[in-house]
Amino acid sequence: MQYRKLGNTGLNVSEIALGGEWLERKSEAEVFAVVDAARRCGINTLDCFMSEPNVRANLGNAIKGEREKWILQGHLGSAWRNGRYLRVRDVPSVEEAFEDLLTRFHTDYVDLGMIHFVDRLDDWQTVLDSGFIDYMIEQKKLGRVKHIGLSTHSAEIARLAVEHGVVEALLYSVNPGYDLLTELPPPDGGISDPYAPALRGMDPLRDSVYRLCAERGVGINVMKCFGGGRLLDVERSPFGVALTPSQCIHYCLTRPAVASVMLGFETPEQVYDAVRYEDANDDEKDYARVLFDAPRSTYFGHCTYCGHCQPCHKGVDIAMVNKLYDLGIQHSETPATVREHYEALAVHASDCIHCGLCETRCPFHVRVAEHMKTVARYFGK
Numbered sequence: 001m002q003y004r005k006l007g008n009t010g011l012n013v014s015e016i017a018l019g020g021e022w023l024e025r026k027s028e029a030e031v032f033a034v035v036d037a038a039r040r041c042g043i044n045t046l047d048c049f050m051s052e053p054n055v056r057a058n059l060g061n062a063i064k065g066e067r068e069k070w071i072l073q074g075h076l077g078s079a080w081r082n083g084r085y086l087r088v089r090d091v092p093s094v095e096e097a098f099e100d101l102l103t104r105f106h107t108d109y110v111d112l113g114m115i116h117f118v119d120r121l122d123d124w125q126t127v128l129d130s131g132f133i134d135y136m137i138e139q140k141k142l143g144r145v146k147h148i149g150l151s152t153h154s155a156e157i158a159r160l161a162v163e164h165g166v167v168e169a170l171l172y173s174v175n176p177g178y179d180l181l182t183e184l185p186p187p188d189g190g191i192s193d194p195y196a197p198a199l200r201g202m203d204p205l206r207d208s209v210y211r212l213c214a215e216r217g218v219g220i221n222v223m224k225c226f227g228g229g230r231l232l233d234v235e236r237s238p239f240g241v242a243l244t245p246s247q248c249i250h251y252c253l254t255r256p257a258v259a260s261v262m263l264g265f266e267t268p269e270q271v272y273d274a275v276r277y278e279d280a281n282d283d284e285k286d287y288a289r290v291l292f293d294a295p296r297s298t299y300f301g302h303c304t305y306c307g308h309c310q311p312c313h314k315g316v317d318i319a320m321v322n323k324l325y326d327l328g329i330q331h332s333e334t335p336a337t338v339r340e341h342y343e344a345l346a347v348h349a350s351d352c353i354h355c356g357l358c359e360t361r362c363p364f365h366v367r368v369a370e371h372m373k374t375v376a377r378y379f380g381k
């Protein structure tokens with residue numbers, strides 16, 4: 001495993017890191033097995049954005065007794081309310097959820113304290129105005145947050161946060177789809193052609209984020225390296241070609257300021273598969289060759305199952321519903337297991353009342369309300 005400096009933080013992170021998101025709903029033994037595999041492979045950095053108590057406790061127990069060996073990236077502003085994940089910005093709620101994180105991890109500090117998931121300008125303003133940012137600074141002075149970071153999918157927010165000066169690291173969604181496929185308006189102001197034959201190159205705003213971070217010594221840990229698995233699948237890839245995991249990882253690790261790629265694993269085998277990157281040769285890592293002739297299409301509008309749109313006040317598990325639908329439509333007939341999983345959900349797409357609230361929280365501009373109608377028609381409920 002290679003290790004890299006995360007900006008000016010002084011932290012030496014493993015270039016492949018463990019993102020905990022897929023460990024929700026797993027047993028303690030399953031979580032232990034994944035953490036153990038990560039440890040054996042030299043992974044030393046762990047992200048926990050989840051507020052769900054069991055996954056926090058399972059991860060905390062998995063690293064108990066060797067806390068100092070791990071770089072713990074915890075999120076502030078991710079809370080658990082009435083059995084659901086909720087983003088919070090008011091200081092008492094942020095504090096309560098942070099205390100819970102520390103308790104469940106048997107620790108009194110996080111190495112990286114991320115201001116959780118800020119994708120909108122008004123939300124960033126709330127972070128600044130609500131006392132949240134002052135709370136972060138205070139926690140840093142107290143040594144409970146060693147370094148302040150921020151997680152975002154938005155290049156605009158990433159820039160603002162870095163320019164603000166307090167943020168020392170980003171957890172930022174990076175992959176070639178996000179960087180290369182932005183809809184740029186045609187020069188004549190007409191309607192852009194989503195099937196234009198050539199890539200238009202790097203999105204200038206995203207490019208400026210990488211450069212600003214490199215200039216200011218702000219390190220980037222990457223999320224969404226595979227775009228929710230889509231980049232690995234020729235049928236679903238926005239490029240019309242499939243990349244390999246090593247090509248995706250290499251793309252991310254070759255962006256300026258990027259130190260680490262955080263990957264979600266459900267099994268030890270997935271950990272071992274991912275770290276094959278460390279032994280891949282240049283040819284195996286070469287993503288440019290694959291993307292060169294790729295047909296262009298737009299990436300936004302596709303669900304990556306990230307769950308940021310929650311909570312739905314009707315109780316729809318939007319990410320799961322979308323995932324089951326996507327799994328189903330890959331086949332000429334819906335596989336029985338997919339249908340069974342869907343039918344076992346407590347709430348279905350047909351329960352959606354199309355309020356659109358989830359859409360305001362979706363970083364990928366998925367038209368969830370409209371999509372729920374499609375899913376309900378597909379599964380018949």
Ligand code: SF4
Pocket residue numbers: 302303304305306307308309310318319322361362363364365366368
């Ligand atoms: S609809 Fe958007 S926020 Fe919700 S899971 Fe899909 S990509 Fe994530």
Ligand code: SF4
Pocket residue numbers: 311312313314315316318351352353354355356357358359368369372
């Ligand atoms: S649009 Fe549907 S899925 Fe989204 S929050 Fe409203 S009820 Fe829930």
